[in-house]
Amino acid sequence: MTNGADSNSSDLLTPDNAEELEETASDRPDEFVRLSPGKISDVASARLESQRSLCTVIAILGEQESGKTTFLSGLYQRFAKGVTKTTLFAGSKTLVSFEELCHSARLASQNPEHQMQRTRLGFEIYHLDVMERASGQRRNLLFIDVSGESLAELRDRASYSEKLTVLERADHIIYLIDGCEVAASERRHNLLEKVRVGISRLRECGLLIGQPRITLVLNKSDMVVADDEHTTRFIERIKAEAARFFQTPMTFVAMNSLELFNCQVPAPEAEQILEDFLHPNFPIQLDLTEPPALRPSHSIDRFRR
Amino acid sequence: MTVQSDRTTIVAAGLPNSGKTTYLGALAYLVGAGEVETAMTLAGYQPNEVYLNLVKESWLSFTPVAHNPRGSPEIVKLSLNLAGVPYQLIFPDIAGEVVEDAWTKRRWQSDFDEIVSASAGILLFITPKGIRTAETIASNRPLLDIVRRSVPSAQTEPATFDLATVPEDVRMVGIIQEIAARATMRPLPLALIVSAWDLVINRTPKSWVREKLPLLDQYLTAHRREMPSVYFGISAIGGDLDDPEQKTRLEQVPITSERVSIVDESGISLNHDLSAPIVWLLTKQSELG
Numbered sequence: 001m002t003n004g005a006d007s008n009s010s011d012l013l014t015p016d017n018a019e020e021l022e023e024t025a026s027d028r029p030d031e032f033v034r035l036s037p038g039k040i041s042d043v044a045s046a047r048l049e050s051q052r053s054l055c056t057v058i059a060i061l062g063e064q065e066s067g068k069t070t071f072l073s074g075l076y077q078r079f080a081k082g083v084t085k086t087t088l089f090a091g092s093k094t095l096v097s098f099e100e101l102c103h104s105a106r107l108a109s110q111n112p113e114h115q116m117q118r119t120r121l122g123f124e125i126y127h128l129d130v131m132e133r134a135s136g137q138r139r140n141l142l143f144i145d146v147s148g149e150s151l152a153e154l155r156d157r158a159s160y161s162e163k164l165t166v167l168e169r170a171d172h173i174i175y176l177i178d179g180c181e182v183a184a185s186e187r188r189h190n191l192l193e194k195v196r197v198g199i200s201r202l203r204e205c206g207l208l209i210g211q212p213r214i215t216l217v218l219n220k221s222d223m224v225v226a227d228d229e230h231t232t233r234f235i236e237r238i239k240a241e242a243a244r245f246f247q248t249p250m251t252f253v254a255m256n257s258l259e260l261f262n263c264q265v266p267a268p269e270a271e272q273i274l275e276d277f278l279h280p281n282f283p284i285q286l287d288l289t290e291p292p293a294l295r296p297s298h299s300i301d302r303f304r305r
Numbered sequence: 306m307t308v309q310s311d312r313t314t315i316v317a318a319g320l321p322n323s324g325k326t327t328y329l330g331a332l333a334y335l336v337g338a339g340e341v342e343t344a345m346t347l348a349g350y351q352p353n354e355v356y357l358n359l360v361k362e363s364w365l366s367f368t369p370v371a372h373n374p375r376g377s378p379e380i381v382k383l384s385l386n387l388a389g390v391p392y393q394l395i396f397p398d399i400a401g402e403v404v405e406d407a408w409t410k411r412r413w414q415s416d417f418d419e420i421v422s423a424s425a426g427i428l429l430f431i432t433p434k435g436i437r438t439a440e441t442i443a444s445n446r447p448l449l450d451i452v453r454r455s456v457p458s459a460q461t462e463p464a465t466f467d468l469a470t471v472p473e474d475v476r477m478v479g480i481i482q483e484i485a486a487r488a489t490m491r492p493l494p495l496a497l498i499v500s501a502w503d504l505v506i507n508r509t510p511k512s513w514v515r516e517k518l519p520l521l522d523q524y525l526t527a528h529r530r531e532m533p534s535v536y537f538g539i540s541a542i543g544g545d546l547d548d549p550e551q552k553t554r555l556e557q558v559p560i561t562s563e564r565v566s567i568v569d570e571s572g573i574s575l576n577h578d579l580s581a582p583i584v585w586l587l588t589k590q591s592e593l594g
Contacts, residue, residue, distance in 0.1 A: 035412055082522065259443070261441045262443040
């Protein structure tokens with residue numbers, strides 16, 4: 001069973017030390033038991049979670065504005081609306097974090113447009129316990145949402161890797177590529193260089209020691225013109241570069257993570273990614289002999305050897 | 306307060322105004338009065354019936370029960386018979402504010418903690434009134450555009466995140482996770498009671514929970530082995546007391562127990578038998594315990 005509590009029951013909270021405790025009308029001396037915070041806010045807690053059986057640690061990487069946080073919160077949102085087809089929500093130790101993350105995209109925020117808060121320098125940790133509907137198999141998913149600024153810092157200074165050691169345990173990497181940058185011919189080569197250096201740094205600094213699986217996500221794929229030959233070839237270059245540097249099983253997905261928030265529309269890419277989390281040992285490898293072609297938006301491009 | 310580790314301690318929990326105390330008042334009356342058929346019947350009165358009499362009286366007189374919102378849980382004890390077998394049932398009537406605080410302030414009273422660890426089952430109450438769902442801007446784009454075009458003044462200031470306003474099913478999952486982490490009994494059966502069921506139209510409890518409380522429905526489905534669950538729809542009052550016509554109609558029901566109605570999760574009527582959720586909890590505990 002999911003254990004929602006990080007604290008132990010003897011951890012008593014008294015009115016003297018409870019910073020948020022309000023005056024309450026009680027008929028006896030108050031004594032409170034502290035409950036789990038609904039967040040995982042330190043690396044030690046994350047490591048503890050990652051050591052639990054059947055836990056997949058997923059690092060979410062990409063440049064600023066590539067849609068990392070939108071992708072993650074969109075996955076949770078689909079559970080919150082009960083529209084996932086193959087998996088069920090089975091619990092979370094970061095319910096508070098997820099709700100805070102999704103707030104600005106919800107009607108309750110009264111925002112005129114969908115908004116998403118940015119991950120602060122460093123990383124945020126999120127937890128989901130999910131169950132595959134067909135098999136009843138359960139798995140803990142621990143997400144490390146690394147800010148784009150952190151990846152930039154790592155490119156600039158290898159010493160920054162000391163702040164990202166939490167990635168060492170990653171079983172799966174979701175690497176998001178911003179479709180807007182791919183579509184802009186004047187910026188796409190800079191993007192490729194950032195991906196190349198970023199991945200090299202991750203490897204050089206020993207942050208990918210566990211041979212994680214890779215899902216390369218071309219996000220905002222609706223911004224990319226599918227029949228543009230230069231763009232198509234460029235995407236193939238990114239895939240090839242990623243394959244060369246990661247040297248681990250890889251999947252390529254084209255999607256728009258913002259659409260995960262439109263729960264009336266199916267999201268087969270997200271469903272497939274969730275299934276991949278549940279079956280971390282399923283062999284998938286990028287096959288570079290496939291003809292280079294960008295699939296239509298929302299399609300899944302799974303190259304298997 | 307010390308709670309014995311007793312298989313018959315059943316936690317009655319829910320957010321404020323979710324119908325817990327009304328249910329307990331109606332149940333206590335029905336099993337004692339014998340006006341309608343119930344699977345469980347009253348075996349005898351308790352030495353101290355002060356709180357029980359108060360909640361019964363409130364139910365009978367169509368008035369809400371006054372309670373100390375953040376005080377110690379009131380304990381309702383009932384001696385009931387089920388098919389000739391006597392049960393001593395203890396229902397800690399937890400104020401909804403305690404459950405609300407558990408979510409927003411991330412703490413609960415230590416005596417509630419003791420109750421939880423000794424519980425043999427959970428009666429979880431939720432009202433269909435004012436349910437919030439996790440609706441997104443993206444899913445409602447066309448409707449929002451129409452509203453903004455036709456009513457420009459509908460523009461409002463953005464609301465900051467507030468834990469107290471997240472969807473009810475998220476809060477319920479948060480609370481159940483805490484209960485599950487502390488309860489010593491396994492399995493720990495849970496009966497989800499949708500109160501004020503007379504307000505729900507063309508739904509079964511199962512389909513209503515799936516639609517309105519999707520996160521909770523998924524959680525309970527995923528935990529069906531260690532936390533077997535069932536849903537009921539209950540109208541313990543019989544109608545809306547804020548509607549003068551309905552109130553008058555209810556007051557004029559000759560056999561007052563008959564204003565109560567209950568359906569199982571498929572929507573099949575169980576007539577007036579409010580003991581059905583407790584019978585299910587005891588049976589499940591007996592089968593699996």
